[in-house]
Amino acid sequence: GENVEQHPSTLSVQEGDSAVIKCTYSDSASNYFPWYKQELGKRPQLIIDIRSNVGEKKDQRIAVTLNKTAKHFSLHITETQPEDSAVYFCAASMEGSQGNLIFGKGTKLSVKP
Amino acid sequence: NAGVTQTPKFQVLKTGQSMTLQCAQDMNHNSMYWYRQDPGMGLRLIYYSASEGTTDKGEVPNGYNVSRLNKREFSLRLESAAPSQTSVYFCASSTDRQNYGYTFGSGTRLTVV
Numbered sequence: 169g170e171n172v173e174q175h176p177s178t179l180s181v182q183e184g185d186s187a188v189i190k191c192t193y194s195d196s197a198s199n200y201f202p203w204y205k206q207e208l209g210k211r212p213q214l215i216i217d218i219r220s221n222v223g224e225k226k227d228q229r230i231a232v233t234l235n236k237t238a239k240h241f242s243l244h245i246t247e248t249q250p251e252d253s254a255v256y257f258c259a260a261s262m263e264g265s266q267g268n269l270i271f272g273k274g275t276k277l278s279v280k281p
Numbered sequence: 282n283a284g285v286t287q288t289p290k291f292q293v294l295k296t297g298q299s300m301t302l303q304c305a306q307d308m309n310h311n312s313m314y315w316y317r318q319d320p321g322m323g324l325r326l327i328y329y330s331a332s333e334g335t336t337d338k339g340e341v342p343n344g345y346n347v348s349r350l351n352k353r354e355f356s357l358r359l360e361s362a363a364p365s366q367t368s369v370y371f372c373a374s375s376t377d378r379q380n381y382g383y384t385f386g387s388g389t390r391l392t393v394v
Binding site: 174177202204211214217271274 | 314321322323324325326329339371382383384385386387388
């Protein structure tokens with residue numbers, strides 16, 4: 169089955185710097201890659217997603233890139249703010265799996281003012 | 282529009298006790314899921330239901346049972362709770378199209394002593 173590896177497990181940046189979180193997946197049949205943000209004590213919430221027919225997608229300060237050949241995708245956050253501090257999860261969905269998402273283990277991002 | 286509603290929010294059980302976690306969604310989604318979240322382990326799929334009347338095992342189904350009562354409701358039952366089931370449980374739902382993300386409930390924090 170699909171396996172998703174996420175790095176780093178923790179990331180600390182200064183306010184205003186950029187943050188990058190990387191994920192790799194194992195099955196080339198995966199074609200949907202969402203990112204979730206989970207604030208302390210809250211539910212995971214979808215922040216951005218990308219499909220395998222697209223190489224990059226942006227939404228204000230966040231962007232996701234996908235390299236199908238290398239089977240990895242990344243989340244980029246620019247001009248980080250303290251409210252970006254949270255745990256971020258990447259996930260992958262394999263075609264034919266009825267939409268079951270396989271999650272990475274998460275990255276705890278801390279943005280220091 | 283409440284989205285995905287989970288009850289209870291907190292629960293403490295003694296080893297061997299049973300309980301049912303309730304989940305309901307009002308978005309007319311066909312697919313529903315139960316995940317558990319443990320520190321450093323990400324979100325792991327327990328059971329899922331691709332449509333009303335069907336349920337399937339996920340990555341960590343042992344010790345759990347589920348019921349898809351109708352299109353809206355998907356419950357998770359612990360028949361004989363064990364300390365290893367101490368976790369935060371999230372219910373989620375999605376459309377029946379594979380390439381859409383999940384909407385998560387607010388979670389149930391379960392402690393088994």
